[in-house]
Amino acid sequence: MGVFIVKRILITVPILLAVSFLTFVLISFSPMEPAEAILRAQEVPVITDELIEQTNEKLGLNKPFIIQYIDWLMDCLQLDFGDSYVKNESVWQLVGPSFFNTLKLTVVSSLVIILFSVLLGVICALQEGKIIDRILRTVLFVLTAVPTYWLGAILILFFSVKLDLLPTSGMSGMKSYILPVIATSLGYIGIYFRTIRSAMLNNLNEDYVIYGRSSGLSEKKITMHILRNSLQVSISIFCMSIPIILGGTVVVENVFAWPGIGSLSIEAILSRDFPVIQAYVLIVAVAFVIFNMISDILNAALNPRIRNDNS
Amino acid sequence: MKILEVKNLNVWDIHTGRIIVHNTSFKLEEGRCLAIVGESGSGKSVTCRAIMKLNKRSLQQTGEIFLKNEGLHQLSERQMRRKRGKHLYMILQNGMTAFDPSCVIKVHLQETLQTHFDWKEKEIEQKMIQAMESVNLKNAKELMHKYPHQLSGGMLQRIMIALALVLEPDVLIADEPTTALDTISQYEVVEQLMKIRQNMKSAIIFISHDLGIVQKIADEVLVMKDGEVVEQDDTQTIFVNPQHEYTKYLINTRRALSDNFKNVMRESLYC
Amino acid sequence: MKVVKNLYRDKLGRASFIFILLVMLLGVFAPFIAPHDPLAVDMKLRYAAPSWEYLLGNDHLGRDILSRMLYGIRPSILWVFVALILSVCIGAIMGFIAGYFRGNVDAIVMRICDVMLSFPIYVITIAIVAILGPGLGNILIAFILMKWAWFARIIRTSVMQYVELDYVKYARAIGRSHIHIIARHILPVTFSDIAVTASSSMGSMILQISGLSFLGLGIKAPNPEWGMMLSEAREVMFTRPELMIAPGVAIVIVVLAFNFLSDSLQVALNPQLRKPKNRSGLKPFKTVLNEKEVAK
Ligand SMILES: Nc1ncnc2c1ncn2[C@@H]1O[C@H](COP(=O)(O)OP(=O)(O)O)[C@@H](O)[C@H]1O
Numbered sequence: 001m002g003v004f005i006v007k008r009i010l011i012t013v014p015i016l017l018a019v020s021f022l023t024f025v026l027i028s029f030s031p032m033e034p035a036e037a038i039l040r041a042q043e044v045p046v047i048t049d050e051l052i053e054q055t056n057e058k059l060g061l062n063k064p065f066i067i068q069y070i071d072w073l074m075d076c077l078q079l080d081f082g083d084s085y086v087k088n089e090s091v092w093q094l095v096g097p098s099f100f101n102t103l104k105l106t107v108v109s110s111l112v113i114i115l116f117s118v119l120l121g122v123i124c125a126l127q128e129g130k131i132i133d134r135i136l137r138t139v140l141f142v143l144t145a146v147p148t149y150w151l152g153a154i155l156i157l158f159f160s161v162k163l164d165l166l167p168t169s170g171m172s173g174m175k176s177y178i179l180p181v182i183a184t185s186l187g188y189i190g191i192y193f194r195t196i197r198s199a200m201l202n203n204l205n206e207d208y209v210i211y212g213r214s215s216g217l218s219e220k221k222i223t224m225h226i227l228r229n230s231l232q233v234s235i236s237i238f239c240m241s242i243p244i245i246l247g248g249t250v251v252v253e254n255v256f257a258w259p260g261i262g263s264l265s266i267e268a269i270l271s272r273d274f275p276v277i278q279a280y281v282l283i284v285a286v287a288f289v290i291f292n293m294i295s296d297i298l299n300a301a302l303n304p305r306i307r308n309d310n311s
Numbered sequence: 312m313k314i315l316e317v318k319n320l321n322v323w324d325i326h327t328g329r330i331i332v333h334n335t336s337f338k339l340e341e342g343r344c345l346a347i348v349g350e351s352g353s354g355k356s357v358t359c360r361a362i363m364k365l366n367k368r369s370l371q372q373t374g375e376i377f378l379k380n381e382g383l384h385q386l387s388e389r390q391m392r393r394k395r396g397k398h399l400y401m402i403l404q405n406g407m408t409a410f411d412p413s414c415v416i417k418v419h420l421q422e423t424l425q426t427h428f429d430w431k432e433k434e435i436e437q438k439m440i441q442a443m444e445s446v447n448l449k450n451a452k453e454l455m456h457k458y459p460h461q462l463s464g465g466m467l468q469r470i471m472i473a474l475a476l477v478l479e480p481d482v483l484i485a486d487e488p489t490t491a492l493d494t495i496s497q498y499e500v501v502e503q504l505m506k507i508r509q510n511m512k513s514a515i516i517f518i519s520h521d522l523g524i525v526q527k528i529a530d531e532v533l534v535m536k537d538g539e540v541v542e543q544d545d546t547q548t549i550f551v552n553p554q555h556e557y558t559k560y561l562i563n564t565r566r567a568l569s570d571n572f573k574n575v576m577r578e579s580l581y582c
Numbered sequence: 583m584k585v586v587k588n589l590y591r592d593k594l595g596r597a598s599f600i601f602i603l604l605v606m607l608l609g610v611f612a613p614f615i616a617p618h619d620p621l622a623v624d625m626k627l628r629y630a631a632p633s634w635e636y637l638l639g640n641d642h643l644g645r646d647i648l649s650r651m652l653y654g655i656r657p658s659i660l661w662v663f664v665a666l667i668l669s670v671c672i673g674a675i676m677g678f679i680a681g682y683f684r685g686n687v688d689a690i691v692m693r694i695c696d697v698m699l700s701f702p703i704y705v706i707t708i709a710i711v712a713i714l715g716p717g718l719g720n721i722l723i724a725f726i727l728m729k730w731a732w733f734a735r736i737i738r739t740s741v742m743q744y745v746e747l748d749y750v751k752y753a754r755a756i757g758r759s760h761i762h763i764i765a766r767h768i769l770p771v772t773f774s775d776i777a778v779t780a781s782s783s784m785g786s787m788i789l790q791i792s793g794l795s796f797l798g799l800g801i802k803a804p805n806p807e808w809g810m811m812l813s814e815a816r817e818v819m820f821t822r823p824e825l826m827i828a829p830g831v832a833i834v835i836v837v838l839a840f841n842f843l844s845d846s847l848q849v850a851l852n853p854q855l856r857k858p859k860n861r862s863g864l865k866p867f868k869t870v871l872n873e874k875e876v877a878k
């Protein structure tokens with residue numbers, strides 16, 4: 001197990017480096033020259049070539065590309081992403097809090113997803129082919145085809161406007177979580193619930209179930225064994241879903257005016273605030289990679305085959 | 312004494328309507344061993360599972376099955392469950408997949424024995440250790456705390472046999488217990504099965520397509536082809552004087568194979 | 583041929599296929615079918631209810647919603663489809679190269695895939711849109727750049743399986759050219775895997791791309807696109823919620839049709855899944871696995 005963890009972490013490091021390099025390269029393709037953008041942001045009245053040259057010098061933009069990258073990476077590691085072109089704040093001041101807002105939404109949604117996927121998946125597997133199974137499967141299948149933003153709008157119209165139960169947007173207290181979490185979760189529940197259901201059904205035909213029956217075990221005991229093995233799938237799904245949702249909250253955040261990193265990034269694109277975009281891409285990609293790593297490790301920890309592998 | 316009797320067993324797939332086992336009947340006397348042979352896909356496993364009423368829901372069966380004169384075909388699933396394990400017990404082909412991969416072996420052994428006997432944990436452990444040692448498993452206590460993937464197929468197979476020793480079922484069904492094993496483990500498993508035969512009153516249904524083992528272990532042989540019984544007789548008679556073409560074919564192929572094997576051995580000795 | 587027959591027998595699959603074909607044709611021939619100019623503004627008709635002349639009513643600028651829906655098929659489905667085909671082609675080429683030749687080429691291609699798949703799709707799209715500016719073309723470029731890696735992985739796995747088969751080894755041994763072997767022996771058998779993967783990602787691609795248009799990063803106004811129409815409808819959501827109906831329902835139905843088709847395709851290519859139990863389980867499981875692939 002220890003070996004596995006070390007290996008997995010070692011694989012992650014080069015990927016992180018590559019991701020950061022790509023982010024750096026990508027943004028340096030931006031059509032606007034950084035020095036010019038900064039001077040504009042500082043509202044310098046007349047921008048001369050000389051002034052640009054001076055700024056380049058000051059910011060180290062004349063150095064070789066690779067040195068610039070290393071400097072930038074070192075700064076990033078200290079959470080110094082430079083200053084926003086548009087707002088009078090450092091990028092981290094903008095990105096940091098909104099990243100955590102996104103993270104909160106992601107974690108709550110993942111919990112909801114796993115809870116309902118397991119619940120519905122187990123119900124449907126035990127009732128396979130019966131009316132409940134069919135109805136749930138159909139409803140959830142349809143839900144996977146519903147665009148989140150449309151669903152979000154419908155939820156707002158119904159719960160906030162018509163029933164006046166919940167806030168339409170923003171992030172203020174527990175109540176404001178409900179609608180964004182529902183909008184985020186429903187589609188994923190539709191996918192993951194089917195996975196859990198089929199994991200249960202596959203386990204139903206495993207040899208160990210037949211052997212358990214042939215030994216005379218009660219159905220209750222056998223169901224517990226099946227659940228135990230299917231739960232492993234559920235937990236790996238839980239871990240997997242976090243990074244995927246994290247990377248995809250942009251739309252929901254936009255619909256519900258959630259002050260997260262997705263909303264921030266759209267704002268930054270429309271105002272061409274490159275340092276913010278760069279930080280957004282880097283942070284979300286890094287979080288994505290790291291969550292995936294954690295998910296793999298947790299997965300391994302749950303699997304006795306890997307857990308007890310001492311080699 | 313007649314212990315198991317199967318009369319006109321039919322099994323078919325309700326989706327396709329295909330008949331998988333066709334009008335099969337046979338009897339099993341106390342303490343005897345019946346071997347079922349036939350190529351794969353001939354319906355041996357389905358027959359056995361039909362006896363235990365453990366086929367998938369998509370397979371339907373008719374016919375009469377009597378265990379000690381009690382009609383199993385009339386029992387409800389609940390009553391049937393009480394028969395399984397204690398009276399009818401089945402060993403699967405692949406030991407590696409027969410135990411829940413996420414639990415140590417002991418969990419299954421304990422759950423099974425607790426279901427059928429009022430023994431305490433200590434007692435169960437003792438009996439299991441004794442049984443496991445008698446099938447040549449050393450360090451039985453440690454073995455019970457291992458996960459299936461940490462043991463070999465042969466060991467798991469023998470653990471299933473050890474459980475049979477404790478359960479003392481009336482009928483023990485072994486569905487190709489040696490097919491998934493290497494030659495040495497095969498030998499050990501067969502050895503243990505023979506020992507069981509000597510020590511227990513249980514009757515055994517032994518499925519295999521290894522005629523060598525069958526000749527060694529079985530009292531009677533039943534030959535299946537495409538879901539039908541084509542021949543059924545004493546082991547001796549079948550091997551010496553096979554009646555049906557298919558049986559002859561099976562025995563000849565085996566002879567050819569083992570002759571071939573001998574030739575290869577001889578050649579490699581000379582080189 | 584057998585596949586076509588199997589697919590034809592599956593009622594739902596057949597219906598989905600015909601429906602999708604129909605929708606695509608409507609998109610292609612939109613200029614001949616659309617009753618009005620999708621861009622024609624008529625302030626007198628603002629928010630007009632459905633009428634015989636304007637079957638689905640008019641939007642906030644008095645434009646004909648039906649015509650806009652019909653023209654919207656082009657960016658919402660046809661262009662997405664083209665992008666999908668392109669990324670499948672790139673993915674197939676890379677996957678074939680990696681899986682067939684193995685060795686260093688394989689290692690390099692797979693490491694590139696690893697890095698590409700370390701970016702969530704929305705993030706990379708936003709980065710590319712930030713550089714190139716908003717626009718449907720740029721979003722599609724981002725998708726092609728990202729998705730090929732996913733297809734390459736899956737196709738590589740599938741190719742590797744078949745390269746090991748005896749008849750392929752034989753063909754190699756008797757010195758057939760690589761092109762010949764790939765075209766004659768491997769492409770036909772991997773094709774089913776390619777088709778299933780591609781069809782199962784079409785639905786999610788439509789959803790994602792319309793989502794980006796909804797955010798204002800896609801097609802530029804006043805051109806019609808379904809996500810964009812929803813975005814415009816949202817502005818007046820509280821007073822005129824009915825404007826959200828047509829584009830929303832259209833997206834749901836089309837995506838559903840693609841999902842059904844992909845399910846049926848899978849069954850058609852692999853008939854032993856026909857048993858109801860397996861069938862219901864397989865597709866999402868594969869999707870999740872793929873997502874896991876993406877995540878790795
Ligand atoms: N659950 C099932 N549904 C449909 N057909 C089955 C099922 N199980 C087995 N069969 C079919 O029954 C036949 C006999 O299978 P089996 O009894 O496993 O053969 P074997 O003699 O090798 O043990 C095979 O042709 C198999 O395809």
Ligand SMILES: [Mg+2]
Pocket residue numbers: 355356357486487
């Ligand atoms: Mg069998």
